[in-house]
Amino acid sequence: MLSSSKAPLGKRKQNAIRNRHSILVAARACFQKNGYENTTIRDIINETDLASGTFYNYFRNKQDIFAALLTDFLSGLNENLTQHRRSASTAEEFIYRSYQALYQVTARDPLVFELAHRNERALKELFGSGILRLIMMSLEDDVRDAIDRKILPDVDQDYLCAAFFGVGYETSLVLAERMHKHPELDAGEIETTTRFSTDLFIGGLSRLTPLPCP
Numbered sequence: 001m002l003s004s005s006k007a008p009l010g011k012r013k014q015n016a017i018r019n020r021h022s023i024l025v026a027a028r029a030c031f032q033k034n035g036y037e038n039t040t041i042r043d044i045i046n047e048t049d050l051a052s053g054t055f056y057n058y059f060r061n062k063q064d065i066f067a068a069l070l071t072d073f074l075s076g077l078n079e080n081l082t083q084h085r086r087s088a089s090t091a092e093e094f095i096y097r098s099y100q101a102l103y104q105v106t107a108r109d110p111l112v113f114e115l116a117h118r119n120e121r122a123l124k125e126l127f128g129s130g131i132l133r134l135i136m137m138s139l140e141d142d143v144r145d146a147i148d149r150k151i152l153p154d155v156d157q158d159y160l161c162a163a164f165f166g167v168g169y170e171t172s173l174v175l176a177e178r179m180h181k182h183p184e185l186d187a188g189e190i191e192t193t194t195r196f197s198t199d200l201f202i203g204g205l206s207r208l209t210p211l212p213c214p
Contacts, residue, residue, distance in 0.1 A: 073109065084101045094151055168197070
């Protein structure tokens with residue numbers, strides 16, 4: 001009889017996962033301390049117990065590390081956003097929960113958006129990797145589902161998704177920079193940002209068509 005449990009990872013695979021994680025943790029620490037531009041591959045290697053040759057088994061350059069950090073971050077964020085959007089029962093809940101989930105993650109890990117804000121070339125390359133397109137496709141699916149469930153008004157979905165994404169992305173950059181410069185800010189800043197984005201969007205939707213909810 002076949003076992004339903006997953007087979008344990010081999011020692012080589014475990015080491016590979018551990019080494020990659022170690023490099024990313026070291027890179028994050030170096031970027032936080034020195035900034036992206038001032039960090040060298042040698043700085044990152046020195047933060048680990050790995051040999052130089054081992055490093056290049058996982059990443060070719062600093063650009064690859066940046067892409068890996070953002071990709072891991074965005075992949076996890078996408079799953080979290082979908083869960084929050086699908087559980088909403090009103091337009092305000094759909095918008096509020098989406099932005100709240102986004103801004104909470106941004107506040108907890110502002111380095112990722114700080115890097116994106118500083119390094120436009122790397123971000124443009126990431127756009128070409130498909131991960132941001134995956135997030136947009138997920139947003140489009142959730143918006144279409146919300147319209148079908150009469151939670152959101154039946155307006156132009158392309159424009160609606162573009163506006164939704166644009167507000168969230170740009171506001172996240174501002175929040176990340178603010179939290180980075182003022183670490184004393186607490187959850188109240190997240191709530192303020194979430195409410196601002198939600199009220200802005202709800203007010204705009206009401207001008208397009210009457211909302212099918214209180």
